[in-house]
Amino acid sequence: MTDQEIIEAFHVMWDNFPEPVTITQKTREMIAVNKKAAELGLTAGVKCSSIGKPEDHRGCLCNKAIDTKQAIAVKYLGPSSETLYGYWIPIPERPEWIIHFGVGRMPIYEELKR
Secondary structure, three states, X not given: OOHHHHHXXXXXXHOOOOOOEEEEEOOOEEEEEOHHHHHOXXXXXXXHHHOOOHHHHOOOOHHHHHHHOOOEEEEEXXXXXXXXXXXXXXXXXXXXXXXEEEEOOOOXXXXXXX
C-alpha cells in the first residue's frame, strides 16, 4: 500500500470513531488525524509530544509498539479518577507508523450507560 492508501484506509475506518485517533510516526509527527481529533484541534504535521504538558507524554509507548511490532494497551486513571485505556497499534505496511488512541474520555460513554 502507498502512504496515501494507508491514510485513506485510516479515514474510512476511524473518522466516525467517537475518540481522537491518529496515525503517528516514530518521530511523534502526526501523519493523519480522524474527525474527532481534528475537532479537538489536532492536525497532521504537528508532533503529538508538543501538545499539552510534557508530563502528559511520560507513559508514551510509541517506540515500544514500533520496536516490538506488537499492539500495546494500557489502563490508567484519568484526571477525574476515571478509568481510561490507551492503545498503540503498529501499521505493518509502514514500520515507523502506529495508530494511536485512547478510550474513555469522551462524554459519549456516559450516554451509552443509560
